[in-house]
Amino acid sequence: MAGLCFLPFCLWMPAWLPHALLVSLWYYLWIAPKLLLLILGSLMYRRGLHREFPVFFVYLAFQVLQSAVLWAHPVFDDTYMRLFSGGVAVSSALRFGVIYEVFRHLFRSYPTLTETGIMLFRGVTLLLLVAGVALAALVPGRSVNTLMLGTNTLDRTVSLLQCGLLLFLFAFSRYFALSLKSRAFGIALGLGSYASVQLAISAVLLYLGSGRSPIVNLLSMATYHCCVVVWMFYMLTPERKPSISVMKLPAHDLDMWNRELQRLLQQQ
Amino acid sequence: MIITPILIVVLAVLGLLAILWLAKSLVLVPRLPEDPAAHMRSVDVEAFRNLVDPAEALFLRSSLSPRQFRKIQRERLQAAVEYVSGAAHNAAILLRIGQAARLSADPATAEAARKLVDNAIQLRLYSLKAITRLYLAMLLPATPISPAPLAERYEQMTRLVVLLGCLQYPTRGISAAL
Numbered sequence: 001m002a003g004l005c006f007l008p009f010c011l012w013m014p015a016w017l018p019h020a021l022l023v024s025l026w027y028y029l030w031i032a033p034k035l036l037l038l039i040l041g042s043l044m045y046r047r048g049l050h051r052e053f054p055v056f057f058v059y060l061a062f063q064v065l066q067s068a069v070l071w072a073h074p075v076f077d078d079t080y081m082r083l084f085s086g087g088v089a090v091s092s093a094l095r096f097g098v099i100y101e102v103f104r105h106l107f108r109s110y111p112t113l114t115e116t117g118i119m120l121f122r123g124v125t126l127l128l129l130v131a132g133v134a135l136a137a138l139v140p141g142r143s144v145n146t147l148m149l150g151t152n153t154l155d156r157t158v159s160l161l162q163c164g165l166l167l168f169l170f171a172f173s174r175y176f177a178l179s180l181k182s183r184a185f186g187i188a189l190g191l192g193s194y195a196s197v198q199l200a201i202s203a204v205l206l207y208l209g210s211g212r213s214p215i216v217n218l219l220s221m222a223t224y225h226c227c228v229v230v231w232m233f234y235m236l237t238p239e240r241k242p243s244i245s246v247m248k249l250p251a252h253d254l255d256m257w258n259r260e261l262q263r264l265l266q267q268q
Numbered sequence: 269m270i271i272t273p274i275l276i277v278v279l280a281v282l283g284l285l286a287i288l289w290l291a292k293s294l295v296l297v298p299r300l301p302e303d304p305a306a307h308m309r310s311v312d313v314e315a316f317r318n319l320v321d322p323a324e325a326l327f328l329r330s331s332l333s334p335r336q337f338r339k340i341q342r343e344r345l346q347a348a349v350e351y352v353s354g355a356a357h358n359a360a361i362l363l364r365i366g367q368a369a370r371l372s373a374d375p376a377t378a379e380a381a382r383k384l385v386d387n388a389i390q391l392r393l394y395s396l397k398a399i400t401r402l403y404l405a406m407l408l409p410a411t412p413i414s415p416a417p418l419a420e421r422y423e424q425m426t427r428l429v430v431l432l433g434c435l436q437y438p439t440r441g442i443s444a445a446l
Contacts, residue, residue: 174294
């Protein structure tokens with residue numbers, strides 16, 4: 001998202017980098033991910049995957065729509081800035097919805113975990129929210145533009161929350177040896193990587209000030225591009241199923257288990 | 269002032285590395301080890317019950333000096349933690365076996381596997397709580413410990429494994445799985 005504010009600062013690039021190359025790269029990183037999202041969205045629709053991941057589908061549609069709207073406006077006028085900030089807010093909210101959707105997919109396969117999982121999910125969200133708000137209050141950042149300052153603060157808080165939540169999701173799945181369906185896994189992986197890089201970028205912007213770091217913005221855009229490629233890969237490849245051909249029951253401990261079974265039968 | 273951004277960057281990089289590492293390990297989860305038995309740990313449920321039995325602790329408290337009791341009790345709780353960790357480890361392996369067997373075409377096998385998965389998940393959950401309580405009891409000896417559900421759950425899980433074995437190898441019965 002930060003990359004959308006890059007264009008006016010193209011002249012501020014390091015001298016050793018060819019200007020034309022950077023401008024081309026910037027245009028590529030702005031347009032290519034959105035085109036890929038458009039393709040992904042239409043393929044999801046054709047395959048009926050929009051019913052399986054409705055929030056993710058809405059998020060993709062919103063990203064494409066936002067880019068089209070911003071493209072039509074002159075960069076850095078008031079309307080553009082308002083649209084950009086509003087877009088960041090809506091995208092952030094939708095990303096939370098996507099994370100919740102991934103959690104729901106995980107719990108659907110394991111009903112035993114639903115209650116505990118939701119309780120832990122809420123607890124971790126609350127904890128991260130407190131940390132994010134405290135960070136925003138203690139280190140407000142700096143920018144001449146109040147709207148941009150607010151947008152960056154929101155972006156930083158949201159990135160912290162989303163990075164933490166997705167880390168929790170992966171740690172939770174690993175502890176309980178749960179197998180995430182590959183599509184939900186791909187969404188979480190892409191979003192988690194993007195959120196953590198975005199958190200680092202927001203910290204750098206905190207020091208440099210927003211709008212004065214084109215390289216950082218390019219990095220953000222490149223990460224988003226990678227994230228979209230990850231989504232495409234996992235969404236368009238068929239779901240993998242665990243093999244049952246190697247089923248072999250452990251013999252170790254089974255004599256004791258058998259004794260326990262006999263004991264139980266005797267009790268009954 | 270520069271410290272905070274550096275800290276956030278370090279935190280974010282660690283977060284990214286953790287996500288990638290966990291994601292990699294999750295991708296490998298469905299692959300069962302060639303011989304799960306070799307990866308299982310021995311768990312003596314009766315010994316575990318004895319270690320966390322409040323009556324046993326009361327008896328030791330009355331027979332030993334307070335210093336000796338604290339030392340012995342800490343060692344007993346440490347041993348109980350080892351048992352719980354072993355049970356949780358075995359549950360993780362059985363969980364994977366159960367997950368693979370859930371896809372079986374035979375409804376009875378699939379149902380037994382589903383129950384095994386549920387039990388193994390609950391055992392992992394209980395063991396998390398039990399280990400926290402056991403460590404707490406090591407620090408504060410007055411803390412009540414009641415990991416009895418864990419032993420019950422482990423027994424239930426082992427019975428389900430035997431049942432799953434019977435369903436998968438019907439001609440050989442339980443003894444064939446031994």
